[in-house]
Amino acid sequence: MAATDPAAPAASPVLSARDVRVSLGGTPILHGVSLDAHRGEVVALMGGNGSGKSTFVRALVGAIAPTHGEIRLAGRLLTPSSRASLGYVPQRLTAAGGVSATVAEVVASGLLGNRRLRTPRHSRARVAEALSTMGIGDLAHRDVTRLSGGQQQRALIARALVRHPDVLVLDEPMAGVDLESQVAFAHALGHLKDGGAAIVIVLHELGAVARHIDQAVVLEHGCVTYTGAPPADMGVHALPGHDHEHPHADPQAADRSSLGWDGP
Numbered sequence: 001m002a003a004t005d006p007a008a009p010a011a012s013p014v015l016s017a018r019d020v021r022v023s024l025g026g027t028p029i030l031h032g033v034s035l036d037a038h039r040g041e042v043v044a045l046m047g048g049n050g051s052g053k054s055t056f057v058r059a060l061v062g063a064i065a066p067t068h069g070e071i072r073l074a075g076r077l078l079t080p081s082s083r084a085s086l087g088y089v090p091q092r093l094t095a096a097g098g099v100s101a102t103v104a105e106v107v108a109s110g111l112l113g114n115r116r117l118r119t120p121r122h123s124r125a126r127v128a129e130a131l132s133t134m135g136i137g138d139l140a141h142r143d144v145t146r147l148s149g150g151q152q153q154r155a156l157i158a159r160a161l162v163r164h165p166d167v168l169v170l171d172e173p174m175a176g177v178d179l180e181s182q183v184a185f186a187h188a189l190g191h192l193k194d195g196g197a198a199i200v201i202v203l204h205e206l207g208a209v210a211r212h213i214d215q216a217v218v219l220e221h222g223c224v225t226y227t228g229a230p231p232a233d234m235g236v237h238a239l240p241g242h243d244h245e246h247p248h249a250d251p252q253a254a255d256r257s258s259l260g261w262d263g264p
């Protein structure tokens with residue numbers, strides 16, 4: 001295997017945000033947030049409630065326009081057409097929006113407008129592949145509205161994966177998801193990373209995906225307070241700037257103890 005040339009320039013980030021500022025309803029929410037994600041890299045976006053994580057990922061995928069700064073995909077400014085190479089799984093979305101549809105139909109909806117897949121056979125193969133990556137191939141013909149929250153979340157991630165995105169942005173994909181779905185998701189994340197995707201994932205705890213995280217970016221009040229290696233210890237409690245003076249409830253503690261975990 002060829003040795004890496006230490007003098008070689010670092011590869012350009014596939015997704016790059018520079019000094020992004022966003023105001024909502026006239027209120028400044030983000031005050032100059034920057035982030036780089038390279039091919040095969042997973043970046044965890046962390047921070048307390050209301051710190052601006054969802055606002056930032058919505059700006060990253062072009063759902064809201066920054067008042068300042070720029071977002072580039074593969075070196076080019078984000079445009080409506082370049083957004084086709086982005087996969088996005090928003091926070092707290094109900095699969096199929098409460099409308100009855102099979103899991104396969106929900107996943108296939110991720111291919112709408114994709115002109116590269118010429119035959120229904122190609123589309124079906126893509127859907128089957130995305131279902132298998134998320135470990136829900138056996139649920140393909142089930143009504144998505146009758147699945148558990150974790151299974152629905154996996155279907156939504158499969159819908160984002162079906163386009164083979166270069167960049168995948170996930171807003172709290174582990175929220176309210178059972179351990180089996182977390183493990184399936186961690187497996188899929190490793191697979192995508194090996195395939196060269198750049199992934200930005202909003203997390204409160206590194207949890208089951210900890211080993212795949214290459215970089216953590218921490219927001220506080222709309223500003224980046226830390227960018228660097230993920231903390232060795234898991235979770236927000238280990239992050240720089242975390243307030244240890246004021247004990248707070250850990251909503252996941254009950255779940256973890258019921259699973260027999262004794263970690264942080």
Ligand SMILES: Nc1ncnc2c1ncn2[C@@H]1O[C@H](COP(=O)(O)OP(=O)(O)OP(=O)(O)O)[C@@H](O)[C@H]1O
Pocket residue numbers: 024025027029047048049050051052053054055056
């Ligand atoms: N439409 C809006 N108009 C005005 N303020 C908003 C709007 N949407 C969000 N905000 C505010 O922006 C701030 C950041 O919200 P955001 O949802 O980005 O935080 P977050 O870090 O994702 O929080 P959480 O961890 O709770 O999901 C919050 O103070 C929120 O109240």
